[in-house]
Amino acid sequence: MNITEQAAMALAMDLLDQRKVPESHALIQSRVLVEAELKGHPSHGLQRLPRILSRLEKGLIDGKTTGEARWRSGAVLDVDGKKGLGPVVAMAALGRLEERIAETGIALAAIRNNNHLGMLAHYVEHIAARGRIGIAMSSSEALVHPHGGTRAMLGTNPIAIAIPTADRPMVLDLATSTVSMGKIHYHAANGWPIPAGWARDAEGRPTTDAARATQGAIAPFGGAKGYGLGMAIELLVAALAGSALAPDIQGTLDDRIACNKGDVLIAIDTLAAPDLALRLSAYLDAVRSSVPADPEIAVSIPGDGASRRRQASLADGFPIEVPLWDALNSLNLTPSSVL
Amino acid sequence: MNITEQAAMALAMDLLDQRKVPESHALIQSRVLVEAELKGHPSHGLQRLPRILSRLEKGLIDGKTTGEARWRSGAVLDVDGKKGLGPVVAMAALGRLEERIAETGIALAAIRNNNHLGMLAHYVEHIAARGRIGIAMSSSEALVHPHGGTRAMLGTNPIAIAIPTADRPMVLDLATSTVSMGKIHYHAANGWPIPAGWARDAEGRPTTDAARATQGAIAPFGGAKGYGLGMAIELLVAALAGSALAPDIQGTLDDRIACNKGDVLIAIDTLAAPDLALRLSAYLDAVRSSVPADPEIAVSIPGDGASRRRQASLADGFPIEVPLWDALNSLNLTPSSVL
Numbered sequence: 001m002n003i004t005e006q007a008a009m010a011l012a013m014d015l016l017d018q019r020k021v022p023e024s025h026a027l028i029q030s031r032v033l034v035e036a037e038l039k040g041h042p043s044h045g046l047q048r049l050p051r052i053l054s055r056l057e058k059g060l061i062d063g064k065t066t067g068e069a070r071w072r073s074g075a076v077l078d079v080d081g082k083k084g085l086g087p088v089v090a091m092a093a094l095g096r097l098e099e100r101i102a103e104t105g106i107a108l109a110a111i112r113n114n115n116h117l118g119m120l121a122h123y124v125e126h127i128a129a130r131g132r133i134g135i136a137m138s139s140s141e142a143l144v145h146p147h148g149g150t151r152a153m154l155g156t157n158p159i160a161i162a163i164p165t166a167d168r169p170m171v172l173d174l175a176t177s178t179v180s181m182g183k184i185h186y187h188a189a190n191g192w193p194i195p196a197g198w199a200r201d202a203e204g205r206p207t208t209d210a211a212r213a214t215q216g217a218i219a220p221f222g223g224a225k226g227y228g229l230g231m232a233i234e235l236l237v238a239a240l241a242g243s244a245l246a247p248d249i250q251g252t253l254d255d256r257i258a259c260n261k262g263d264v265l266i267a268i269d270t271l272a273a274p275d276l277a278l279r280l281s282a283y284l285d286a287v288r289s290s291v292p293a294d295p296e297i298a299v300s301i302p303g304d305g306a307s308r309r310r311q312a313s314l315a316d317g318f319p320i321e322v323p324l325w326d327a328l329n330s331l332n333l334t335p336s337s338v339l
Numbered sequence: 340m341n342i343t344e345q346a347a348m349a350l351a352m353d354l355l356d357q358r359k360v361p362e363s364h365a366l367i368q369s370r371v372l373v374e375a376e377l378k379g380h381p382s383h384g385l386q387r388l389p390r391i392l393s394r395l396e397k398g399l400i401d402g403k404t405t406g407e408a409r410w411r412s413g414a415v416l417d418v419d420g421k422k423g424l425g426p427v428v429a430m431a432a433l434g435r436l437e438e439r440i441a442e443t444g445i446a447l448a449a450i451r452n453n454n455h456l457g458m459l460a461h462y463v464e465h466i467a468a469r470g471r472i473g474i475a476m477s478s479s480e481a482l483v484h485p486h487g488g489t490r491a492m493l494g495t496n497p498i499a500i501a502i503p504t505a506d507r508p509m510v511l512d513l514a515t516s517t518v519s520m521g522k523i524h525y526h527a528a529n530g531w532p533i534p535a536g537w538a539r540d541a542e543g544r545p546t547t548d549a550a551r552a553t554q555g556a557i558a559p560f561g562g563a564k565g566y567g568l569g570m571a572i573e574l575l576v577a578a579l580a581g582s583a584l585a586p587d588i589q590g591t592l593d594d595r596i597a598c599n600k601g602d603v604l605i606a607i608d609t610l611a612a613p614d615l616a617l618r619l620s621a622y623l624d625a626v627r628s629s630v631p632a633d634p635e636i637a638v639s640i641p642g643d644g645a646s647r648r649r650q651a652s653l654a655d656g657f658p659i660e661v662p663l664w665d666a667l668n669s670l671n672l673t674p675s676s677v678l
Contacts, residue, residue, distance in 0.1 A: 073444025075414050105412025108445050149638040151629045163574040170574055172567040222561020228511040228641040235502040235509055239609040245622040270578040283584040290490045299488040302567040
């Protein structure tokens, strides 16, 4: 079935409101989840909401806090998320970075004790909308095996980067795993197999069974290089946020334990040069119009697909699995959302 | 043949001295090249020296300058390399970052009009040796085709990241291409074919001929994700340094034109927590001892191989192709180096 942005937002807002989340916080959390749906990434969309609600009910998420932030140094903000809603704490941290960046030109927020942020693209897009370069990284449960290894030792350790141009920004958002664990759960929830090479089972053997893969380990993307990038993010986040390392991380995929992963957000002023933004856009257009490998499929820029899907979803709604929509509605204590 | 670190340093120093490079600058440039050899990366080693010498002779490199730097904002250093030796300008910029980072906690240098830096690992290791996280990125000539494309539109856009631990730092250093163009040139120079999937020729067709590949385009590593990372580095460097974009970049692979790529160096203070460095080292050891896919090959951490090769090279010397060693010696106007 297809649902509209408005229906999805209304339901998510209701569900959060019923768990005593202030309206402004419910709006931020709902927006992050619905944006993922609009962009065609259901693995980071409403599928995550039941777990968030359960964590709110159990006190593993405090829906009211924005965390506690203090400047560790002139341009580095130390944030204790105090078990807040991930997007609420992160957006508050981005607001605090504005205090310093006009003077320092670069500012970084290191966040611990915070819940899952959802799609990182959302935060770097927020930074890029203010004309700055945005970088975001998170750590996560041990879900990824090393290149040449078999056991889950690293998080999926996503990184997002947005660069403003004269048109819309370029927006990169990738997990350093071959796929996100969210996508494997999405396959498992729908009873679909996964492609060979994506994952190993709990015994370290290659598998195409999504359910078995959720108990095992995902392959890093891009062999040794992708593994290296994931390892760098693993250490970088822990070294800046003081958060746990993957084998000790919990609380992003369960509703039993407080979340102890870390997040790093960076904003950087671009060079103030009159033709720079236009030069970047012209370059991206040249790449888009360069000769493709398949004459039917034009070359695209990171973020092009998400932007196109978002436009289509705003016009026509987005697809959602009926069992998920039903499950969400069953959590609605006082139905008021309109389809 | 095998040569010693001392012989390589002496020859490189002589060759640079003969081109009027001050001793302290010759030492920095020679060290970067010889370190690449010691670490087993000849593509970034002495093979690059004849081009540097030719560029010095033609005035495309000014061996005497350290560039001109000014603080663009509190924590962002704007550097005009003034055609200096790449490593000399970069090391001077790292020195300037020290002025501010104790106060700001993070500092960034954006460098334009500078020559090739060589292996980026060198710079982030320098930062990590001072207890900080180091990140380095460079842009380069258009050598890499987009994912789904056929034409060289991006640089190989390397990134290096070093994180200090209680043992030696983790050091990641990767080109966002499947291989560096240096390695393809190395294959071409030795008459070796390249593996399928590495590159396309000037007409956009897949090729295993290294010489034809040097006229065409290298594949990005890791498919769409590696391409995305390369594109992010492409834009990020240009947006910070005001340097050219790949299709307009020249001067890192030729001895005809001033170099107009860009470099970005970032240093970040880690969290001051007493057990942090030990915690990172213990984690890395746990990864190293995790079950490998091949029982004969232990899991390794980024930088382990380079560190191991460096130790061996310091003891036993490193291999060098005879034609290269002969070519270097033929450029020596007053032979004084000892083997």
